[in-house]
Amino acid sequence: MIRPDAPVLLEIRDLHARVEDKAILKGVNLTIRAGEIHAVMGRNGSGKSTLSKVLAGHPAYTVTSGSVHYRGENLLELDPEQRARIGVFLGFQYPVEIPGVSNLEFLRVATNARRQEQGHEELDTFAFEDLVRERLKVVQMDPAFLERSVNEGFSGGEKKRNEILQMALLEPLVAILDETDSGLDIDALRIVAGGVNQLANADNATLLITHYQRLLDAITPDYVHVMAAGRILRTGGKELALELEERGYDWVDQELAALAAEVA
Amino acid sequence: MPASLAAPAAAKGAWLDAWLATAPAASGELALVQQRGREALRQRPMPSGRDEDWRFTDLSLLQTLPLTAASAAAAALPEVSSGALRVNWNGSADPLADQALPAGLQRLSADEIAQGLGHTLAAASCEQHWPVELNHAAAERVLALRVSSRSQVSLELVSAAAEGLQALRLLLLLEEKAELDLSQLIEAQGAGLHSLVIEAHLARGAQLRHGLVALGQADAALLAHLAIEQEPESQVQLTSVSSGWGLARLEPRAVQVDGAAHTTLRGLQMVDGQRIADTHSFVEFKGPEGQLDQLHKAVAAGQGRSVFNGAVRVPRAAQRTNAAQLSRNLLLSDRARIDTKPELEIVADDVKCAHGATVSSLQTDELFYLQSRGIGADQAAGLLQRAFCEEVLRELPAAARSWCSLERLLEAAA
Numbered sequence: 001m002i003r004p005d006a007p008v009l010l011e012i013r014d015l016h017a018r019v020e021d022k023a024i025l026k027g028v029n030l031t032i033r034a035g036e037i038h039a040v041m042g043r044n045g046s047g048k049s050t051l052s053k054v055l056a057g058h059p060a061y062t063v064t065s066g067s068v069h070y071r072g073e074n075l076l077e078l079d080p081e082q083r084a085r086i087g088v089f090l091g092f093q094y095p096v097e098i099p100g101v102s103n104l105e106f107l108r109v110a111t112n113a114r115r116q117e118q119g120h121e122e123l124d125t126f127a128f129e130d131l132v133r134e135r136l137k138v139v140q141m142d143p144a145f146l147e148r149s150v151n152e153g154f155s156g157g158e159k160k161r162n163e164i165l166q167m168a169l170l171e172p173l174v175a176i177l178d179e180t181d182s183g184l185d186i187d188a189l190r191i192v193a194g195g196v197n198q199l200a201n202a203d204n205a206t207l208l209i210t211h212y213q214r215l216l217d218a219i220t221p222d223y224v225h226v227m228a229a230g231r232i233l234r235t236g237g238k239e240l241a242l243e244l245e246e247r248g249y250d251w252v253d254q255e256l257a258a259l260a261a262e263v264a
Numbered sequence: 265m266p267a268s269l270a271a272p273a274a275a276k277g278a279w280l281d282a283w284l285a286t287a288p289a290a291s292g293e294l295a296l297v298q299q300r301g302r303e304a305l306r307q308r309p310m311p312s313g314r315d316e317d318w319r320f321t322d323l324s325l326l327q328t329l330p331l332t333a334a335s336a337a338a339a340a341l342p343e344v345s346s347g348a349l350r351v352n353w354n355g356s357a358d359p360l361a362d363q364a365l366p367a368g369l370q371r372l373s374a375d376e377i378a379q380g381l382g383h384t385l386a387a388a389s390c391e392q393h394w395p396v397e398l399n400h401a402a403a404e405r406v407l408a409l410r411v412s413s414r415s416q417v418s419l420e421l422v423s424a425a426a427e428g429l430q431a432l433r434l435l436l437l438l439e440e441k442a443e444l445d446l447s448q449l450i451e452a453q454g455a456g457l458h459s460l461v462i463e464a465h466l467a468r469g470a471q472l473r474h475g476l477v478a479l480g481q482a483d484a485a486l487l488a489h490l491a492i493e494q495e496p497e498s499q500v501q502l503t504s505v506s507s508g509w510g511l512a513r514l515e516p517r518a519v520q521v522d523g524a525a526h527t528t529l530r531g532l533q534m535v536d537g538q539r540i541a542d543t544h545s546f547v548e549f550k551g552p553e554g555q556l557d558q559l560h561k562a563v564a565a566g567q568g569r570s571v572f573n574g575a576v577r578v579p580r581a582a583q584r585t586n587a588a589q590l591s592r593n594l595l596l597s598d599r600a601r602i603d604t605k606p607e608l609e610i611v612a613d614d615v616k617c618a619h620g621a622t623v624s625s626l627q628t629d630e631l632f633y634l635q636s637r638g639i640g641a642d643q644a645a646g647l648l649q650r651a652f653c654e655e656v657l658r659e660l661p662a663a664a665r666s667w668c669s670l671e672r673l674l675e676a677a678a
Contacts, residue, residue, distance in 0.1 A: 056636050059628065084638035096633040100651025106634070109647075113638035149651075150633075166637060 001202060002222050006033040007071070009205050010055075010174050015066035016230075017054045024050040026230035027066070032174065032205045039208040039216055041241060042227035043249050048209045049093060051227070052178040056090035057083050070174065084110075085117035089172035093179040093209075095159040098150040103162070106150045107132060111169045135168040139195045157188030164195040175199070176207045181215035193218030213245040228252045280305060283331040283429075284401070292404055293377065294433070301400025304392070311394050320571045320603045321542045325485055325511045329457045334428030337453040341422065342666050348418035348445075354425060355432045356404050368415025368442070372408035372435065380435055381406060384463035388491040388517035388546065395487035395513065399461040402431035409435070411442035411470075418445040420663050427454030434462045438470035438498075446474045447663035452484035452509070460488040466498035466525075473501045475664030479676045480509030482537060490516045496524035496551070503530040503659045504543075505668055508676030512541045523551025523582055529558040532656035534677040535568025535600070542571035549582035552612075556587035561656050563649065564593065564600035565677070575607040576617065583614045591621040594652050 010032040017025040024047045032038055042048045054061045055068065057080035068075040070088060078086075098106070111131070112122040123131060136143060139161040151159050160180055167175055177196065181189055196219055200206055208215060216224070216238065224240040225232045233255060234240065284305060290298035310326075311318040336354040344350040349366050353359040360371065372380065385391035411417050423432055430450075438444055450458055458480075466472055478486050486509050492500055506512045518527045533541035547556050562570035570593065578585045591604040606619040626648050634644035650670050657665060 058632055079641070080632060080635040081638050081640050081644075084636055090636050092633065092636075096629050098630050098633070098648070098651065100654050101634075101647050106637070106639075106647070109639055109643070110634075110637035113640070117638070170637070 001035040003033065003035055006035050006202075008033050009071060010207075011067075011069040013067045015051075015054070015068060016064045017050060017061050018064055019050065019061050023064070024061075024230055025054065028231055030225065030232060032207065034173075034205055035202045036223065037200060037206045037208065037219065037221045038223045038225065039210060039221040039241060040225045040227050040232070041210060041244060043252070044211070046227045047230040048227045049178055052090055052176045052207075052209050055088065055176055056080055081113070084170070085113055087114075087171075087173035089167055089170055089175045091160075091163040091167060091175065091177040091180050093182060095151045095163055097152045097154075099152050101150050103148055103150050104129075104132070104146040107146070107166065107169055110166065114170045132165075132169065135165060138168045138198055139164045140191050141165055156183035157185065157192075160184060160188065160192050161195070164192055164199075168195065168199055173204045174207065175204065176209065178209045179211065180208070181210055181212065189215070190218060213241050216241045226252060228256055279327040279331070280310065287402070293374065294403055294406060297381070297400050298403070301397045301402070304397040305401050308394065308397070317544060317573075320569070321511070321513060321540055323511065325483075326457060329483065329485060330427055330455055331429045331457060334425035334430040334454070334456050337424040337426045337451070339422050339424035339449060339451050341449070344420060345418070345663060348420055348663060350420040350422060353407060353421050353423050353432065355423070355430055358405065359407060366417060368412050369417045369419070370410045370412065372410055372437065376410075376437075377406060377408045377435065380408070380437060380465065381463070384465055384491045384493045385461070385489070387493050387519050387521065388548075390489055390491060390515065390517055390546075393489065393515070395459065395515070396461055396489050398487065399431055399433060399459040399489070402429060402459055403433040403461070404431070406433040406435050410437045411439065411444045413439040414441045416443040418663070419447070421446065421448045423449065423458075424451040424453055425456060425458065428456045429459070430456065431459040432461070434460075436462070436464040436472075438464065438466045438472060440467045441469040442467070443471040444473070445661045446472065447661045447667070448474065448476045449664070449667050450476070450478045450486065452480045452486075455481075455483035458484065458486045460486070460490075462490045464491070465493045466495060466500065468495045469497045470495075471499045473661050474503070475660035476502070476504040477660070477664050477668045478504070478506040478509065478512065479668070479672070480506070480512060481676070482508070482510045482539060484509055485511040486513070488514045490514070492516075492518040492527075494518060494520045494525040494527065496522050499526040499528075501528040501530070501659070503656065503664075505532045505656065505660065505673065506541055507534040507673040508539070509541065510539050514543045515546065516543070517546040519548045519550065520554040521550050523549050523554040523585070526555045527557070529556070529560070530656045530659045531560040531572075532562070532653055533570055534563045534653075534673055535570050536566040536677040538567050539677075540569045540571070544573045544575070546575045546577075547587070548577040549585045549587075550579065551581055552583045552585070554582060554585050554587075556585075556589070558589040559656065560591045561652065562593045562602060562604075563596065563652065563677075564602050565596040567597070567599045569601045570603070572604040573607060574605070574619070576609070576619075578608070578610040578612050578615055578617060580611045583612045585612060585615040585617065587615070587617045589619040592652075593621070593623040594649065595623055595625050596649075
């Protein structure tokens with residue numbers, strides 16, 4: 001939902017970042033307002049996953065210039081845990097398995113860290129179980145998964161549902177979902193997308209990072225951005241995703257070549 | 265020249281000479297054993313880095329420890345669970361003096377002790393190991409118990425000691441299909457040396473579930489030999505957890521006398537500061553179709569040092585043995601050190617023997633995943649460390665489990 005007067009939640013300006021010695025992001029600009037759903041599309045290696053990790057504060061990535069503000073606050077100064085607590089959520093492309101850490105306990109500690117930041121009371125074990133059982137419905141997840149170790153032995157679809165469950169518990173204001181559709185069959189995709197749609201509202205925003213159009217059949221974006229060579233090359237409405245699906249990414253190369261020629 | 269003169273006097277240790285000179289005269293039921301042990305200590309040098317089995321483990325801490333007899337201290341423990349017998353055991357007084365023994369548990373007679381004592385140590389090829397001789401020299405009594413056929417017994421042995429020397433010796437006979445749940449605590453509450461020798465003989469079909477929790481401090485050392493003889497169809501699960509000792513050396517040694525038994529070994533040792541923890545395990549299959557399932561874990565922080573050596577012997581008679589050994593180590597500091605080594609001797613040709621070792625620090629991806637959900641870096645590291653340890657802790661018998669929360673282990677380690 002586009003409302004020009006809605007508050008800006010995330011403001012990315014001329015963001016440059018590298019991993020080890022390799023520059024990946026080369027000037028990303030993006031403004032996200034409350035209520036909006038954005039999709040960033042692009043080929044493998046275009047920098048879209050790096051963008052998600054930089055926003056979440058992954059230690060392997062170094063920001064070399066540019067800025068990111070979240071509700072006016074300099075996001076890049078904050079530790080990953082602090083970003084999560086104030087409402088920035090990253091749904092992982094490959095959720096990490098953590099043997100020996102109970103999923104239920106993990107979800108409770110995470111939820112309480114967010115609640116504490118919001119000035120809410122921490123939930124004890126019983127109150128949390130009530131909450132989590134209610135939120136399980138968002139992704140139609142079997143409660144048995146709460147008793148297991150975090151993501152251990154989960155199928156690809158179960159891991160992604162667990163990500164959306166975390167999102168449902170943490171109630172972020174900006175949710176960045178990195179290739180949430182990868183590795184999902186049609187049924188799982190429908191459930192996961194249904195969860196994301198349920199959680200989207202006028203006060204929060206969603207940034208979908210995806211390779212394929214099919215996720216966007218299930219979640220309708222307000223804006224589609226095409227990323228290439230570390231920046232956003234073109235921005236449009238949902239029809240841009242359809243155009244990409246039809247024409248492929250070859251035209252992106254042509255535009256890049258044209259840009260390079262201009263610079264030269 | 266007699267061997268005793270060939271060895272450099274310093275190698276035996278002036279501290280040990282001084283103790284041998286002033287120790288009370290050998291007396292009581294173990295007088296002969298004590299005399300032999302003291303003679304052995306006089307004859308033989310203390311192990312040093314030149315001995316392969318002690319290559320990584322510096323014993324110099326021992327020379328600084330007080331060796332007067334330790335007095336018992338109180339351990340802060342939860343109430344004993346119903347049906348279990350808890351015994352405070354310091355090695356000198358008779359721990360069963362005022363105790364009514366539960367059905368199925370009896371003391372061994374003097375004749376039975378004379379017959380059984382040392383048998384399992386010899387079977388496990390360790391009766392002349394230096395720490396065993398030290399125990400021989402020092403231990404005044406043996407706690408000798410039988411679990412009668414088809415009985416089920418839960419026993420808790422608590423040995424908390426103030427400053428000094430505590431020497432504990434235990435002899436267990438489990439008759440056919442007897443079952444014993446043994447939770448054991450050794451806790452140092454002062455500087456000192458804690459010596460433990462256990463012999464357990466399991467008849468056919470017997471089951472021993474033994475959890476040893478050993479909580480030390482920087483100026484205390486633990487030297488423990490846990491020798492087990494298993495007849496076919498018997499099952500042993502030995503889980504040991506140690507933390508805090510300036511020096512801890514554990515030697516679990518299991519021999520399947522005719523194969524066809526099941527041995528499960530679990531170990532967790534935690535070192536921080538400049539502490540050393542060393543586990544040398546030994547499992548021998550003397551007949552076919554035996555099984556071993558072993559997991560040893562270590563957490564090394566500060567400048568701590570962890571050593572694991574896992575010997576497994578599978579001679580020709582031990583066809584169709586199935587043995588798996590895994591050593592997993594968590595390195596929390598770049599100044600800590602971990603040495604881990606499997607030592608497999610396999611002669612039989614139709615066997616499955618797997619072994620593996622990993623040494624890693626906390627995984628960046630796991631930490632980041634937890635942090636990205638709002639969990640602080642320290643808390644995330646704590647959760648991951650807890651998960652690492654929990655895999656061993658959860659295998660302890662219930663009573664032993666209740667004695668060693670991870671917090672308590674970490675507190676002891678630091």
